[in-house]
Every structure is written in structure tokens, then in C-alpha cells.
Amino acid sequence: MTEHFDPWVIWLVAGLALILADLLLAGGTSGVLLLLGLTALAGMAAALLGLGLTGQLAVAGVAGLLLLPVVLWFMRRMSGGRSGTARRDTRVGGETYVVERWGERLGIRVLGDFFPVRLVDPGDGPAGDRPLAPGERVRVLRFSGITAEVCRVADADRSDPADARRD
Incomplete structure (x- = not known):
């Protein structure tokens, strides 16, 4: 007995798994897994619109390129805007x-x-x-x-x- 999954379900599971992996493995600080998860969700939207596999991959790729600056901005904002201060470690401040x-x-x-x-x-x-x-x-x-x-x-x-x- 073979079961058939709609492509949008596969995109959804992949997107949620990547976003969850970013939260659990990297504490939400990776950005890469977040971007890939959001890209997969864009592929899911393309599948729901009825596009073929090529169209889904194209939409996912374009979404990844468009979301990259947004995710970078978000990650910088979440880190307090401290770009370039990797030399400072808050775990040792004041000790x-x-x-x-x-x-x-x-x-x-x-x-x-x-x-x-x-x-x-x-x-x-x-x-x-x-x-x-x-x-x-x-x-x-x-x-x-x-x-x-x-x-x-x-x-x-x-x-x-x-x-x-x-x-």
C-alpha cells in the first residue's frame, strides 16, 4: 500500500522542521536554518497555487534571495545591533x-x-x-x-x- 503526499505537505514539514531545528539546535541564532525554513514555506505556497516542481523550486529560490537581507536584518536586530563586537563576551563582563x-x-x-x-x-x-x-x-x-x-x-x-x- 503506497500513500501519496501532496507536495505542499512535504514543503510544510521540511519548513517547520528547519525552523524548529534552528530554535532547538542553535537557540534561534543560526539564521541559516531559519532562512531555509522560510524558503521551504515559500515552496509550500507555490505548491498550493498549483505550480509544478520546477515552479516550486523557482519560487523557493527567489524567496530565499529576497528573504536573505530580511533575515540578516532580523538576526542583527535580535543580537542588539552589536555587529562587529564579537571581541566582547558578555559571559565574562564584570568578573x-x-x-x-x-x-x-x-x-x-x-x-x-x-x-x-x-x-x-x-x-x-x-x-x-x-x-x-x-x-x-x-x-x-x-x-x-x-x-x-x-x-x-x-x-x-x-x-x-x-x-x-x-x-
Whole structure:
């Protein structure tokens, strides 16, 4: 016994599966799966209008091209418009870390990973004469590649060094 599905049902299932995959796998931040899902829904609309497979694929392709800038705008809007700020990681903002030595390098552990550090001034000026030493507390300003650009925690901000974050 063979069952026949209308093409619009296949487009619908594919579109909803892609959109759901974007939400579940990427937390709604992929954009690619969202775009493909919306494109499949456009193919579904073409199938409902009675177009053949070639027409459905053409409508889906044109819809994908037209929806690309819309999805990019939407994703940028959802990220708070912070385009170009991938160097800043909100998960480490405001946290203090203890400088440690790993092999020949000084660095910090952030979210379980070791990152080499570069001492910078919070105002992007010179960092000062004294180099960092193991055990000092620092605050991450930004990342440059895998290097954490840090500043020393001011003496007024210091509390018990045992409460410094060491993930």
C-alpha cells in the first residue's frame, strides 16, 4: 500500500522542521536554518497555487534571495545591533580572574579554558610599567583572537582573593 503526499505537505514539514531545528539546535541564532525554513514555506505556497516542481523550486529560490537581507536584518536586530563586537563576551563582563602560569605563559581560566593575557589600560592607554604576576586579579576588557586583554583590578575593588572567579 503506497500513500501519496501532496507536495505542499512535504514543503510544510521540511519548513517547520528547519525552523524548529534552528530554535532547538542553535537557540534561534543560526539564521541559516531559519532562512531555509522560510524558503521551504515559500515552496509550500507555490505548491498550493498549483505550480509544478520546477515552479516550486523557482519560487523557493527567489524567496530565499529576497528573504536573505530580511533575515540578516532580523538576526542583527535580535543580537542588539552589536555587529562587529564579537571581541566582547558578555559571559565574562564584570568578573575578576586570577592570573596563573601555564608552561611559559601567563593567563587566566575563563569558562574552563586557558587564555593568554595582555595587560592594557581600561582607557586604551599604556598599561603601566609593572608586568602581571601569577596571583594578581584582573578584569577582562575584550578578546583579541585567543588573547584576553585585561586590566588590573583597582586596589579599591580588591576583596578576598579567594572569591576571584577561576572556572
